[in-house]
Amino acid sequence: MTLTAPNLDDRRFQQLVDDAKRMIQQRCPEWTDHNVSDPGVTLVEAFATMVDQLMYRLNRVPERNYLRFLDLIGVQLFAPAAARADVTFWLSAAQPETITVRAGTEVATLRTEHDEAIGFSTVDDLAIVSCALQNVATGNVGGNVRDRTVELQDRVGFDCFAEPPAPGNALYVGLTEAVPSCAVLLRIDCEVEGIGVDPLDPPLRWEAWNGEDWVACEVDRDGTGGLNRPGDIVLHVPVGHVPSVLAQQRAGWLRCVLVEPDADQPFYSESPKLRAVEASTIGGTTVAEHAEPVLLEEIGRSDGSAGQRFELQRRPVALSAEPEVLRVGTDDGWLVWSLVDSFAASAEHDRHFRIDRQNGQLLLGPAVRQPDGTLRSYGAVPPKGAVLRLDRYRIGGGAAGNVAAHALRVLKTSLPFVSEVDNRRAAIGGVDGEQVSDAMVRGPLSLRTASRAVTAEDYELLAREATPSLGRVHCVPGNEDEPNLVRLLVVPRLSGDPEAQVDFATLRPSDEVLQRLAEHLEPRRMLGARLLIEPPYYRAVTVVARLKAAADASSERVRPAALAALYRLLHPLAGGPREGGWPLGRAVQTGDIHACLQRVRGVEAVEDVRLYVADPVLGTRSESPVERIDLARTELVFPFEHQVLVRR
Numbered sequence: 001m002t003l004t005a006p007n008l009d010d011r012r013f014q015q016l017v018d019d020a021k022r023m024i025q026q027r028c029p030e031w032t033d034h035n036v037s038d039p040g041v042t043l044v045e046a047f048a049t050m051v052d053q054l055m056y057r058l059n060r061v062p063e064r065n066y067l068r069f070l071d072l073i074g075v076q077l078f079a080p081a082a083a084r085a086d087v088t089f090w091l092s093a094a095q096p097e098t099i100t101v102r103a104g105t106e107v108a109t110l111r112t113e114h115d116e117a118i119g120f121s122t123v124d125d126l127a128i129v130s131c132a133l134q135n136v137a138t139g140n141v142g143g144n145v146r147d148r149t150v151e152l153q154d155r156v157g158f159d160c161f162a163e164p165p166a167p168g169n170a171l172y173v174g175l176t177e178a179v180p181s182c183a184v185l186l187r188i189d190c191e192v193e194g195i196g197v198d199p200l201d202p203p204l205r206w207e208a209w210n211g212e213d214w215v216a217c218e219v220d221r222d223g224t225g226g227l228n229r230p231g232d233i234v235l236h237v238p239v240g241h242v243p244s245v246l247a248q249q250r251a252g253w254l255r256c257v258l259v260e261p262d263a264d265q266p267f268y269s270e271s272p273k274l275r276a277v278e279a280s281t282i283g284g285t286t287v288a289e290h291a292e293p294v295l296l297e298e299i300g301r302s303d304g305s306a307g308q309r310f311e312l313q314r315r316p317v318a319l320s321a322e323p324e325v326l327r328v329g330t331d332d333g334w335l336v337w338s339l340v341d342s343f344a345a346s347a348e349h350d351r352h353f354r355i356d357r358q359n360g361q362l363l364l365g366p367a368v369r370q371p372d373g374t375l376r377s378y379g380a381v382p383p384k385g386a387v388l389r390l391d392r393y394r395i396g397g398g399a400a401g402n403v404a405a406h407a408l409r410v411l412k413t414s415l416p417f418v419s420e421v422d423n424r425r426a427a428i429g430g431v432d433g434e435q436v437s438d439a440m441v442r443g444p445l446s447l448r449t450a451s452r453a454v455t456a457e458d459y460e461l462l463a464r465e466a467t468p469s470l471g472r473v474h475c476v477p478g479n480e481d482e483p484n485l486v487r488l489l490v491v492p493r494l495s496g497d498p499e500a501q502v503d504f505a506t507l508r509p510s511d512e513v514l515q516r517l518a519e520h521l522e523p524r525r526m527l528g529a530r531l532l533i534e535p536p537y538y539r540a541v542t543v544v545a546r547l548k549a550a551a552d553a554s555s556e557r558v559r560p561a562a563l564a565a566l567y568r569l570l571h572p573l574a575g576g577p578r579e580g581g582w583p584l585g586r587a588v589q590t591g592d593i594h595a596c597l598q599r600v601r602g603v604e605a606v607e608d609v610r611l612y613v614a615d616p617v618l619g620t621r622s623e624s625p626v627e628r629i630d631l632a633r634t635e636l637v638f639p640f641e642h643q644v645l646v647r648r
Contacts, residue, residue, distance in 0.1 A: 011055065016048035067436065070443040074342065077439055079357030080397030081469035082318045083290040083430030083495070084510065085120065085423040087408055088183060088236075091128065092419035094280035099417055101126040101286065104293055106412035107421050109403055117410065118403055119292055119396070120427075123321070126286035128182055133279040135174030137247045141257060145172060147247040152277065159271035160190070160227060160256070167203075167260045169271075174251030175279055180241040183283035184254070186233040188224055189276035195269040201619075202226025203261040206233075209253050210240030217254065220424075227256075227272040236285060262620050288408070288423075290401025290430055291318040291394040299362055302328070304384030306367035306377055312390070315360025316433055318397040321512070326353050326362070329387035343378040352379040355393075358433045362390070401430035402495030428495050428506055429469040429513075453524045459488055459531075466520035467513055469493055471573045474536070474584050476634055486529050489536045489584065489634060490517065491572055498574035499564035502638050504616040507572065508535050536584065540614035540640035541570055541629060542621045543593055546607045547646045553602030555646040562600045562644045569596045570639040585633040614640040 011019075021034050021044070034041055089101050103125050111117040136152050138160060139145035151158045161169035173186065197203060204226055207214040215238050223231025235254065243252050261267045299310040317324075326337035328351075337351040343365045346352045354363045365379020382388065408423040434442075442461075453459045456475035463473045471493035478485035492509045496502065517533050525531050543566050549558045569575050569592070575582040582588075593609045610625035621641075631637065 011052075013045075013048050013052045016051055017045055020044045020048065066440065070439065075439055075443045076356065077358045077436070078434035078465075078468045079319060080316050080433040081429055081431040081467075082394075082397040083399075083401030083403070083427040084123075084287055085403070085408060085427035086285050086425060087120065087122065087288040087421055087423050088283050088285045089126065089128065089411075089415070089418050090183070090283040090420045090422065091281070091417050093417070094185070094282055095128075095130055095417055098130055099128040099284075099415075101128065101284065101415060101418070104413075105288075105415065106292070107288060107408045108410045108412050109407045110410060118290065118400060118407075119412065120288040120290050120401070120408055121292060121394075122286050122288045124286060126181060126284050128281055128284035129177050129179045131175040131177045131179050131182075131184065131252065131279060131281050133173070133277055134176045134251045135172075135247070135249045136274070136277060137172040137174070137249075139170060139172065139247075141168045141170055145247045147249060149249075152274070155275065157273050157275040160274050161258060161268070161271040163271055165258055165268040165271045167258050169258045171256040171274070172246060173254045173256070173277065173279065174246065174249055175254065176251065178241045178243045178252035179237050179281055181239045181285050182237050182281050183220065183285065184235045184237055185280050185282045186235065187276075187278040187280075188227070188233060188274065189230045190224060190227050190272045190274045191230070192228050192268065192272045193270055195266070196228040196272070197226045197266050197268055199225025199228055201265060202228075203259050203265055203267060205257045205259050206235050207255050207257060208235075208237050208241045209244045209246075209255075210238065211242045211244070214255065214257075215240065227274075234282070262618070285424075289318070289394075289396070290398070290427065291320075291396035293392055293394050294390075295392050296389060297393070298387060298389045300388055302382035302384060302386045302388060304381065306365060306375075306379075306381050308364045308381075310362040310388060312360040312362060312393070314395045315358070316395065316397060317355055317357040317360060318394045319357070320394050324355060324393045325391045327389045327391060328382045329389065330383055334389075337380075346379040348377040349380050362388070397430065398432045399430050399495075401427055403427045425503065425505065426495050428492060429510075430495070431469045431493060434468065451524055452526075453521060453529075454526060456486075459486065459521065459525075462521055462524055463488060463490065463517055466517055469513070470509070472581055476584075482530075484528055484530050486525070486531050487634060488517070488521070488531065488533045489636075490514075490533065491535065491581070491636070494573055498571045499568045501567065501641065502571065504538070504540070504638070504640075507538055507638065536636035537632070537634055538572075538616075539629065539631060539635050539637050540616045541588055541637050542612040542614045542640050543570075543642045543644075544610040544612065544625070545593065545597060545642075545644050547597060547600075547603050547644060548605040548607055549646050549648055550602050550604040551648075553604075555648060558600065558602040559644050559646045562597055562603065562646070563642055565596050565600050566593070566642045566644070567639045569593070570637050572636055572638050575639075582637050584636050585631050587631055588629040588637055590627050616640055 024031050087107055103122055105122045106119055108117040108119040135149045137145050137147050148158050160171045206217040206219055208217050218236040220234035222233050243250055246253050294314055323339040327334045337353050340352045346365050367375045367377045370376050405426045406422055411421050453462055456477055459475040460473045470490050472491040474489045476487040490509050494506055514533055521531055549555045570582055573581045590609045594606050597606045611629055612621040612625055614621040
């Protein structure tokens with residue numbers, strides 16, 4: 001059972017006044033006027049107000065003691081988590097040499113009258129590699145690739161695909177260099193003599209070779225309308241692009257593949273004819289974090305005692321992939337001290353330090369008196385007068401960093417040949433620092449797990465400790481076929497409006513988050529348990545509904561309200577009956593949708609509801625509706641392109 005903190009004195013202002021008036025009747029019977037207009041009663045009420053404040057502070061003593069106990073067992077507030085976003089640096093023009101964007105390059109949002117600029121800095125170096133066209137080939141995905149470079153050079157032209165075109169036909173474009181993480185401009189002169197495809201939805205997929213497989217390229221814009229006419233195509237090449245040999249030619253290969261069209265999607269009646277292709281690099285994309293580096297900060301001088309604390313000039317301190325390094329200046333030069341999570345394993349001569357990231361403090365190891373009267377030092381102590389300097393730390397983090405798409409438009413670090421920056425997707429992962437009330441709940445749970453993962457709840461708690469930026473964590477134990485398998489399903493925190501369409505790409509946690517979880521949980525799992533960390537298997541659900549609006553309601557207002565209610569109901573983090581995310585493995589039924597839509601203001605009747613299983617990658621849905629969509633215990637739904645018709 002939960003131990004309730006005692007209320008040391010539960011009297012309040014009015015009770016204190018009443019007690020004082022009863023005492024007056026006993027001690028001073030001649031004082032008969034107890035109305036509020038009496039000056040004596042005014043003094044009684046004034047003193048009662050002050051005593052009420054004293055009692056409030058007295059009742060805070062158990063809470064203060066509780067927090068001190070948490071401090072003794074090492075519970076610390078989680079620091080803010082920094083949001084991350086893919087930022088594209090666009091060149092003013094194609095350059096003949098590689099342009100390097102150094103790590104730490106700063107970008108920011110626009111500063112307005114009401115909002116300060118929110119700054120981001122790049123995590124790694126970005127090489128925007130110059131390239132040009134080297135080879136062109138055609139063939140099928142399975143083989144039979146034919147080099148067509150000579151025909152292109154002679155301006156003869158050739159068919160991009162076989163006659164007649166069929167899914168699996170491919171056009172291969174070989175670049176002089178591999179261009180990982182770069183934006184490539186393809187200037188194509190082509191045409192289709194027969195009936196072409198829908199220029200807004202062509203059955204094409206651009207891919208790049210990463211050394212093991214072909215991975216999809218993001219198409220920024222397609223001015224050719226699916227190879228229907230001359231125009232420009234801008235491709236964002238994935239990070240793993242490497243050169244390879246194809247058709248006996250070594251190049252940085254890209255390819256355009258014909259895919260199986262949908263039922264209502266037009267297909268090529270004849271192959272497009274290609275007459276000319278030019279290629280160049282016009283930008284590159286890298287990851288930026290909502291964090292600002294602070295370099296070479298001198299934080300103070302040692303007084304030669306154990307357990308020293310030093311205030312950093314700026315806070316909170318954001319987590320970093322590379323641990324902070326402390327340098328201590330002595331007569332022997334600068335000595336390097338290492339960052340640790342705890343001093344429990346530190347010996348007397350270990351040069352260790354800790355950082356309280358939320359409060360912005362650097363801590364040195366304490367000295368603890370032993371039963372025999374001696375002192376044991378947990379970590380070395382810098383000599384008196386030694387200068388302490390942090391080489392680098394980063395400040396920032398918090399939910400404010402979850403900026404919208406296309407918000408990072410200001411380049412704060414001057415870069416030659418870079419004309420503009422842009423984040424094509426919203427930043428995700430920013431979480432505010434932990435509150436004291438949350439730590440009070442977490443403390444007993446941490447003590448129960450003892451940093452060991454035994455039960456499903458232990459895995460979930462330790463995962464949240466390692467990565468506070470997660471939106472949901474579910475541990476699914478193994479079944480009869482795999483009893484030793486432990487699946488940890490993680491959903492990242494989403495920054496978008498829960499009453500709007502969910503971007504499918506944001507539902508998968510980053511590789512860095514998965515790696516951090518694996519490193520934290522691997523030494524804490526039970527011996528023999530096999531841990532698998534992954535996102536849930538997402539099932540996209542499309543709802544098509546027909547509603548009747550009430551007589552006094554406007555259909556223009558009912559429709560967006562109904563759509564917002566549907567998106568929220570099936571939202572992975574804010575949906576479900578308890579608004580904490582749609583339950584993992586719970587089936588979606590038309591009855592749930594009926595109940596949700598009936599609660600929308602202005603809806604008189606829900607006339608028809610249909611459920612469809614959708615494919616968010618291809619942007620399609622099943623042909624026939626269903627009454628119920630069953631989910632496995634590792635599956636989670638998310639809303640996809642709902643449709644609502646409202647009639648009067």
